[in-house]
Amino acid sequence: MEIPQDALLLRIFIGESDRWQHRPLYEAIVLRARELHLGGATVLRGPMGFGKTSRLHTAKVLELSMDLPLVIEIVESEEKINAFLPELDQMISGGLVTLEKVKVLHYRGQKRD
Numbered sequence: 001m002e003i004p005q006d007a008l009l010l011r012i013f014i015g016e017s018d019r020w021q022h023r024p025l026y027e028a029i030v031l032r033a034r035e036l037h038l039g040g041a042t043v044l045r046g047p048m049g050f051g052k053t054s055r056l057h058t059a060k061v062l063e064l065s066m067d068l069p070l071v072i073e074i075v076e077s078e079e080k081i082n083a084f085l086p087e088l089d090q091m092i093s094g095g096l097v098t099l100e101k102v103k104v105l106h107y108r109g110q111k112r113d
Contacts, residue, residue, distance in 0.1 A: 003039040003107045008081045010074040012088070013096040015057065016045070017067040020091045026070050028091060033074055036084060039107065044071040051096070075102060 018025035030041045048058045049069035057067050074081070081099065088097065 003075060003104050004077050005104050007039075007075050007102050007104050008078050009100045009102045010072075010076070010081050010084070010088075011098045011100070012072040012074075012092070013051070013098075014070050014072070014092065015051075015067045015095070016070055018093075018095070025091060026072055029072055029088065032087060032091070033084065036080070036087075038074055038080055038084065039076045041072055041074045044073065045069075046071065052094075075104065 012029060014025055016024075016026075020028040026043050030043060033041045046057075046069035048056070050056050051069075057069055074084075076084075085097075
């Protein structure tokens with residue numbers, strides 16, 4: 001699988017408690033991206049954040065939130081990202097989705113001995 005040097009970074013900001021069809025939304029998004037043979041996806045968990053409602057989500061012990069912020073990042077060709085966006089739109093009821101142009105320097109699998 002190849003990703004062109006000029007690609008897009010799709011960044012999806014959601015909450016850990018967000019769901020889609022009775023499963024965690026982040027899991028549904030990553031599995032659908034894999035089914036569509038996108039180049040890869042990474043889920044990042046944030047220790048603190050807030051969104052449109054300004055409600056603070058934190059991992060601090062005294063203020064423990066069960067809804068920490070998550071960011072899903074996918075780097076792929078513009079064509080494949082644009083094809084994925086309508087599916088993503090059906091899955092996400094709240095959150096933030098951004099696109100950035102990126103320059104891919106390396107996309108290699110790890111060499112195994």
